[in-house]
Amino acid sequence: MDEQLKSELSKQGIFATSLQELYNWGRKNSLWPLNFGLACCAIEMIAATMARYDMARFGAEVFRPSPRQADLMIVAGTITKKMAPQIVRLYNQMPEPKYVISMGACAISGGPFKQGYNVLKGIDRYIPVDVYIPGCPPRPEALIDALMFLQKKIDSQQLTGADRARHLDPDAPSEFIVPQFGAHDLEPPQNPEIWRPPLVEISLAEKNDAGSD
Amino acid sequence: MSTATEAVRLIPKPTDSHECQLLEVSMGPQHPSTHGVFRMDVALDGERVVKLKPVFGYLHRNHEKIAETESYLGSMPYTDRLDYMCSLTSNWAYALAVEKLAGIQVPERAEYLRVITAELTRLQNHASLIGFLLQDMGASGTPLMYAFREREKILDLFEALTGARMMCNYMRFGGCRVDMPAGWLQQAQKVVDAFPRFLDEYEQLFTENEILMARTQGVGVLSGELAVNAGITGPMLRASGVNYDIRKVDKYGIYERFAFRVPLGDHGDVYDRYMLRMLEMRESVKILQQALRDIPPGPIMDPKTKIRGFRPKAGEAYGRTESPKGELGFYLISDGSSNPYRYRVRPPSLVNLTVLEGMCLGQNVADVMAILGSVDIVMGEVDR
Amino acid sequence: MLEAIKSEIEANVSGCRLEVVPNSSPSGQHSLLIDCERALAVARFLRDAAHLRFDYCSNVTGIDWPGKEIVEKEKIKKLVDGVEQEVEEVRKTQSAGHLEAVYHLYSMEKKHGPVILRMRTKNRSDQTHLPSLTPIWRSAEFQEREIFDLYGIVFDGHPDLRRILMWDGFEDHPMRRDYVEPDDYEYEPTPHDEVLEKSKQHTHGVRAR
Numbered sequence: 001m002d003e004q005l006k007s008e009l010s011k012q013g014i015f016a017t018s019l020q021e022l023y024n025w026g027r028k029n030s031l032w033p034l035n036f037g038l039a040c041c042a043i044e045m046i047a048a049t050m051a052r053y054d055m056a057r058f059g060a061e062v063f064r065p066s067p068r069q070a071d072l073m074i075v076a077g078t079i080t081k082k083m084a085p086q087i088v089r090l091y092n093q094m095p096e097p098k099y100v101i102s103m104g105a106c107a108i109s110g111g112p113f114k115q116g117y118n119v120l121k122g123i124d125r126y127i128p129v130d131v132y133i134p135g136c137p138p139r140p141e142a143l144i145d146a147l148m149f150l151q152k153k154i155d156s157q158q159l160t161g162a163d164r165a166r167h168l169d170p171d172a173p174s175e176f177i178v179p180q181f182g183a184h185d186l187e188p189p190q191n192p193e194i195w196r197p198p199l200v201e202i203s204l205a206e207k208n209d210a211g212s213d
Numbered sequence: 214m215s216t217a218t219e220a221v222r223l224i225p226k227p228t229d230s231h232e233c234q235l236l237e238v239s240m241g242p243q244h245p246s247t248h249g250v251f252r253m254d255v256a257l258d259g260e261r262v263v264k265l266k267p268v269f270g271y272l273h274r275n276h277e278k279i280a281e282t283e284s285y286l287g288s289m290p291y292t293d294r295l296d297y298m299c300s301l302t303s304n305w306a307y308a309l310a311v312e313k314l315a316g317i318q319v320p321e322r323a324e325y326l327r328v329i330t331a332e333l334t335r336l337q338n339h340a341s342l343i344g345f346l347l348q349d350m351g352a353s354g355t356p357l358m359y360a361f362r363e364r365e366k367i368l369d370l371f372e373a374l375t376g377a378r379m380m381c382n383y384m385r386f387g388g389c390r391v392d393m394p395a396g397w398l399q400q401a402q403k404v405v406d407a408f409p410r411f412l413d414e415y416e417q418l419f420t421e422n423e424i425l426m427a428r429t430q431g432v433g434v435l436s437g438e439l440a441v442n443a444g445i446t447g448p449m450l451r452a453s454g455v456n457y458d459i460r461k462v463d464k465y466g467i468y469e470r471f472a473f474r475v476p477l478g479d480h481g482d483v484y485d486r487y488m489l490r491m492l493e494m495r496e497s498v499k500i501l502q503q504a505l506r507d508i509p510p511g512p513i514m515d516p517k518t519k520i521r522g523f524r525p526k527a528g529e530a531y532g533r534t535e536s537p538k539g540e541l542g543f544y545l546i547s548d549g550s551s552n553p554y555r556y557r558v559r560p561p562s563l564v565n566l567t568v569l570e571g572m573c574l575g576q577n578v579a580d581v582m583a584i585l586g587s588v589d590i591v592m593g594e595v596d597r
Numbered sequence: 598m599l600e601a602i603k604s605e606i607e608a609n610v611s612g613c614r615l616e617v618v619p620n621s622s623p624s625g626q627h628s629l630l631i632d633c634e635r636a637l638a639v640a641r642f643l644r645d646a647a648h649l650r651f652d653y654c655s656n657v658t659g660i661d662w663p664g665k666e667i668v669e670k671e672k673i674k675k676l677v678d679g680v681e682q683e684v685e686e687v688r689k690t691q692s693a694g695h696l697e698a699v700y701h702l703y704s705m706e707k708k709h710g711p712v713i714l715r716m717r718t719k720n721r722s723d724q725t726h727l728p729s730l731t732p733i734w735r736s737a738e739f740q741e742r743e744i745f746d747l748y749g750i751v752f753d754g755h756p757d758l759r760r761i762l763m764w765d766g767f768e769d770h771p772m773r774r775d776y777v778e779p780d781d782y783e784y785e786p787t788p789h790d791e792v793l794e795k796s797k798q799h800t801h802g803v804r805a806r
Contacts, residue, residue, distance in 0.1 A: 038250055039272055039593055040297035040379065050361040080596075082764055083250055083271040106274075109783060112291065115282065116275030117771045117778040118763065137297075137379060183768040185779035197782055269739075270762035278772055316623025441652050441705050444736020457705045528622020531656065531701055531711060544658050544701070547622065559656040559701075563743075564736050596762060 020159045027097070028059075028154040031147070034070035034090065035063040038077025041104040041137040045076045048140035058147055067093040072150070074143070075129075078106035078113050079120040081186050085178050091127045092175040097167035099154075101146050102129040105136045112136065125190035127176055128166075235263065240581070248345070248585060249592030253569075260577045265570045269563070273596040280556035285311055285386070285523050288556065293380040295541075295558060296594040299338050301330040301371070302536040304384035309465060310532030310543035311386045315525035317518050323388035324467045325508040329401065330374070330383065331534075332497040332504070336408060337364040338537035338589075339448075339490040339497075340415070346487065346586035347419065350428055356419070363411050366404050373397055386523065387515030398505060405501045412494055420491070429483035433572040433584035436481060443567045447539025448493060449588060452478035452485040459535035470507075471500045483580075486587040524551050531559075538562050538589055558597055562590040599627050602649065602712060609646070610638045618715060628699065628713035633728055636716055637754075640733040643702060643712065651702040651712055654734035658701075659744035661773045663721065664694030693720035696750050698727055700737070718750060721773075729755035747772035 009016050017025075037045055049055045049063065064070040067090045079087060091100070102123055105111030110121040123129060130153060133146045157165040166172045176194065179186040190196075241252035250271035256264035276295065280288040292307045293300035305327050312319065319327075344360030368378045374393055375381040383390050419425050435445070437453040450457060458475045460468040476492035478485030527549040533542035539561025546555040565588050573581050603615050606629075616630040631639050643651040669688045674681055696718045703710030718725045729752035731737045741752045742761040749770035752758055760767060769776055782795060 039274075040294055042249065043297060043379065046357075047361060047365070050365075051358050052362070052365050078272060078274045080271060080273055082273065082762075086271075112294070113274040113276075113279065114783060115279050117278065117776070118270075118273050118275055121781055121783040139378065181764040181766050183766060185781065189779065189781050270760075270764070273762040275771070313624040314622050439735075442735050443738075444654060444734065446655075455705060457708075462708050526622055528620050528624065530620075530622055530624035530626060531713070532624075533655070540655060542656055542701070544656055544699070546660065555658070555660050557656065557658040563739055567735055567738055 020157075023159060024155050024157055028151040030062075031058075031060040031072045031099070031150070032062045032064050032070050033060055033072040033074050034067055034094070035065045036073065036076075036090065038075065038079060038083065039106065040078075041076035041107070044137045044140055045074055045103065045143060048143045053140040053144060055144060055147065058144065058151070060147055067091075068095065070094055071097060072099050072101065074101045074103050075107040075123045076103040076137075078111065079123050080118045081120055082118065082181075084120045084123075084126060084186060085180070087123065088126045088176055088178045092178070096174050097165065098174075099130045099150055100127060101131045101133065101143075101150060103133050103143060103146070104138055105134060108132050108134065120186075122195075125195045126179065128194060233258070238578075241268075248590055251585075251590065251592055251595070253581070253585075255573075255578065255581065257578055260579075262573045262576055262578060262581060265573045265581070267566055267569055269596050271596065272592040274593075276597040277556055277558060280553060282552060284551050285525070285553060286520065288553075289384070290380065290382045293382050294593055295560075295597065296536065296538060296562070296591045297379060298341060298591055299334045299537050300379060300381045301327075301334045301383055302534060303541060304381065305331055305466075306532065306534040306536060306541040307543050308384040308386055309534055310530055310545050311525070313532045314528065314530035314545050314547055315386065315518075315523075317387040318515055319388055319466075320512045320515060321467070321509055322392075322511040323513045323515075325504050326389045326393070326513065327384065327466055328468070328471070328504045329501060329508070330371070330381075332501045333367050333370060333401070333404075335497045335537045336494055336501075337367040339494050340364060340411075342537075342586075342589050343415070343419070343487060343490060346483075346583065347425070349582040349586040350425070356415075359411070359415060359418075363408070366407075370397070370401055370404060373400070385514065385518075385520070387518035388513045392513050398508070401501075402505050405498060405505060408498050409495065412491065412498075416491060420488070425487075426484065428580070428583055429487060429587075431480070431482050432576060432580050433483045433587060434481050435568055435572055439568060439571070440481070444564045445539070445568060446561050446565070447535070447537070447589075448489045449486055449539065449565055451475065452489045453481035454478055459533060459540055463533065465532075465534060468500075471503050473497075473499050483583050483587040522551065524549060533559065536561060538591065538594065539565055541594075558594075560594045560597060562588075562592075562594040563596075566590060566595065599629065599712070602643075603629060605646070605649075606639055606642060609642050610635055613639060615639075626711065626713060628715050630715045630717065633716055633726075636714075636728045636730065637733065640700075640714070640730050643714075644733055648707075650704045650706045651710065653703045653705045653710075654700055654730065654736045655703050655711070656699075656701040657730075657737050657740035657744065658699040659748040659750060659772065660697040660699065661721070661748055662694050662697060663774050664692045666690075667692055693722075695719065696721055696725055696748055698741075698744060698750060700730060721749075725749055726751045726753055728753050729758075731755050746770070749773070 006016050049061055055061050073091060102108050107123050110119045113119045131146045131150050133142050135142055177191055236257040238255045240255055252268040254266040255262055276291050292303040295303045340360040340363050344357035347356035371381055372378050375383040435453050437455045440450050440453040441455055454477050456475055456477055461475060473496045476489050478489050525547045527547055529546040531542055531544045533540050541561055542559035544557040545553050548554040572584050607613055613635045614632050618628045618630050620627050643649055667690050671686050672683050673686050675684045698716045700714040702712045716727050718727055727750055729741055731741055741755055744750050745758055746760045746762050747770055
């Protein structure tokens with residue numbers, strides 16, 4: 001609908017909207033997160049829901065203990081290899097549409113514990129992530145910022161067309177493989193459909209030159 | 214707690230002559246409560262717990278292995294993330310162990326700063342713990358909100374002093390990283406002065422609350438004898454009536470200068486553990502009042518200690534402190550190089566869980582949450 | 598004080614051999630090396646003796662001491678070209694190394710301590726058994742399980758010796774110093790040294806300019 005006409009109509013007390021806007025508006029303002037904390041970041045997540053920061057202002061205070069009732073997973077903390085299969089399983093159990101916020105350095109890449117033998121280097125190796133929040137731990141304001149960012153993302157979702165939202169595409173997967181415990185590592189160590197090591201540009205010549213000056 | 218990760222299956226008990234089945238429930242690891250990724254394999258006979266095996270390792274992030282490749286100072290930020298509710302006491306325990314290993318003296322002002330930050334940490338830990346405990350028992354919201362309201366005030370102090378709310382990374386070998394900014398002492402004084410009023414309010418809400426008493430008295434009883442043998446430390450040990458507070462026994466830092474009492478419990482049940490933390494907070498306020506009054510001016514770092522290229526002589530040392538959870542110790546072995554040969558954390562939370570099964574057997578399944586809550590665990594420290 | 602405790606243990610536990618392991622650091626915490634056969638008797642004596650009463654075992658630590666190459670130089674008199682000469686001969690031997698469990702004991706009743714006990718396995722590969730002290734101090738239960746998990750010391754007499762931190766099917770002992778962790782390559786924007794070498798191996802991830 002023409003924006004000008006819309007604003008003209010609203011001046012006359014007539015509210016016009018599209019189904020897409022209504023759908024996205026309803027969805028973005030009632031995100032129900034999964035009650036799920038892993039480590040230090042979970043404490044900041046709890047702090048964000050408490051009186052001072054009050055995430056309820058953004059419609060995201062209804063922490064559900066069951067993945068069946070949740071549509072936002074906040075991966076808050078270090079993911080160990082022992083915990084990773086459970087996280088993927090929880091994600092698989094969440095109904096579509098579902099979103100993931102990767103909170104903190106550990107959930108993004110392993111963070112300070114990256115060198116650890118039992119630490120998964122980022123949850124995006126197994127499940128798709130919508131918003132990343134850096135920080136160790138991120139402040140509650142950062143979590144709220146991520147939430148608002150996610151709301152904007154939901155607001156711009158298309159209901160139809162080629163670039164429609166993922167959950168409206170019947171071919172897009174909503175469940176991902178759950179890694180198994182192996183003798184030395186998780187099997188597979190990453191889901192190749194979602195994550196591959198990014199291409200790194202390394203100038204070998206430059207590297208050799210660096211020593212000479 | 215009806216998540217699908219909690220696999221529920223029925224197993225017949227063949228030896229029993231009665232028509233009776235045990236129900237095996239796996240509680241966790243997706244948040245059995247508000248205590249992190251901890252799992253308990255519980256077998257239930259009706260509502261009664263007949264078996265409970267804790268399963269750890271869901272937050273095992275290899276702190277000890279990483280520390281063997283880091284420099285001594287490089288491990289300090291990792292200690293923040295051990296017990297992430299109380300980074301400052303973990304800092305202190307590690308700094309104390311290294312100071313023992315290398316024979317470093319700490320200037321007086323730094324000792325005062327350490328006591329002040331450690332006791333503030335204890336206040337916010339105990340207050341939040343009681344909030345979590347009551348949250349687990351179904352008092353959803355209010356107690357935790359009250360606790361976090363106070364916690365935020367203390368975190369503001371930490372942020373002004375150290376630059377971070379939770380991961381303070383404040384202590385250094387031979388002192389503290391930065392001195393307090395202008396006006397911090399007055400601000401801290403204000404928070405400490407107001408704290409007893411919060412405690413009164415908190416106690417008015419809970420201490421004689423009928424539901425709390427019914428849910429916690431006589432539940433999860435731990436005898437003093439078993440507590441000593443099982444290495445239980447901290448408030449949990451003292452709730453069982455054993456007088457052992459490392460602040461009094463080792464007199465580390467400058468704790469002998471302060472007048473404070475060590476509260477003890479009689480019954481060793483969940484209610485005593487709750488009450489003991491309430492009383493401990495009042496004692497901490499007393500220590501804080503004295504420390505804030507007496508803090509002298511002066512340097513905050515030992516000038517002889519090297520920050521860069523710190524290499525203690527070969528040898529070993531075990532240093533321990535009374536963290537809010539119990540005895541937090543660090544055992545360090547140096548081979549003379551810049552990183553420790555062995556770096557061991559003695560985690561109070563892990564050892565305190567030794568008696569979890571014993572406390573829960575014969576109780577109702579709903580009491581397990583209350584008992585676990587009263588142990589006060591943080592998974593970062595249990596699994597490291 | 599440690600010498601007094603040592604001679605007292607030797608007087609009360611028959612056939613017990615103890616050795617004081619000195620500690621040169623300023624902490625001055627020397628320790629006692631006990632032999633595995635009589636470890637339980639020593640521990641029981643330390644716990645129950647009326648004036649010692651080490652009723653509280655605070656900390657149990659596992660340590661890995663891998664084998665070292667020992668280079669011995671020996672001067673041997675040899676006949677070289679009919680003349681007796683002193684020739685230096687170098688002999689290289691590989692020591693087996695050992696795993697060690699360290700117990701920190703305190704007394705809650707008498708409020709003294711620590712007394713530090715050490716036990717050593719014979720080697721790191723097949724003879725890694727030590728007696729469990731969990732029957733004496735229950736606080737060792739989870740900590741000994743952790744050492745079994747991460748170092749591979751088998752504690753005989755432990756009531757429930759399973760892996761505690763890693764999952765059950767895991768085969769390695771990751772805290773050992775020769776543990777090689779799985780190569781789960783992680784992208785770094787500024788690779789250097791070891792990380793650069795690692796990323797070169799992942800041919801998918803490298804694009805040489």
